[in-house]
Amino acid sequence: MAGAGLTSADGNQELFPCEDCGRRFAADVLERHAPICRKLFNKKRKPFNSLKQRLQGTDIPTVRRAPQAKSQRVRKSNWRKQHEEFISAIRAAKLCTLAMKEGRPLPPPPAPTINPDYIQCPYCMRRFNENAASRHINFCKDQSSRRVFDAAQTAARLASRAQARAQASPPKE
Ligand SMILES: [Zn+2]
Ligand SMILES: [Zn+2]
Known part of the structure; x- marks a missing residue:
């Protein structure tokens, strides 16, 4: 067995x-x-x-559907607002250029269309709604610190490269 x-x-x-x-x-x-x-x-x-x-059951699909519709609506209105701001910025710039050409006093700046609920990013001065602001500010902070870091690194790299070239090339006669 x-x-x-x-x-x-x-x-x-x-x-x-x-x-x-x-x-x-x-x-x-x-x-x-x-x-x-x-x-x-x-x-x-x-x-x-x-x-x-x-x-x-019915609870999950309805819970899922609600935030989707909301976020879509928010996105749409943001897009429209941004578009309007873009158009008015272009119009203001055109008026400015025209005034400068004709030697007239510059037109007053357009009325600010800033939503008071929006939070301004301290790094790029753009404004965002509450949801986007925290995400953006983190991102922008990261980007700005990275940019500084990159600039310093690039300068260091260029300096060392110039030094290497100076050492490699034969002295001038
Ligand atoms: Zn088994
Ligand atoms: Zn920013």
Whole structure:
């Protein structure tokens, strides 16, 4: 009884699929595995089914739909506002150029269309709504510090390159 009967002629053990997980096991292993697997499977299956039932309920789709519609609306109005500001900026610039050409006093600056709820970025002075501001300011801070760092690095690189060239080139005669 060394399990020799379970080994086929070519040396491979005959394997049987587990009814619950479909994995294949030798008969003696399956005997031990099957009851454990069934227990595990039943445990796993229960929360899965209840989750499925919850997903089939009406609360999740409505929760999901609401913020999407909101963000779309916000984006649209932002786009329109930005577009209007862009147009008025162009118009103001044109008036300025015309006034300068004709030697007339410059027109007064256009009325500020700044939304008081907007937060100004201290790095680029642009204004953003509350949601975008914190994200942008972090980004802008990062960008501005990186720019300074890059400039310093570029200067250092150029200096060392110039030095290397001076050393490499033969002295002038
Ligand atoms: Zn199994
Ligand atoms: Zn900024």
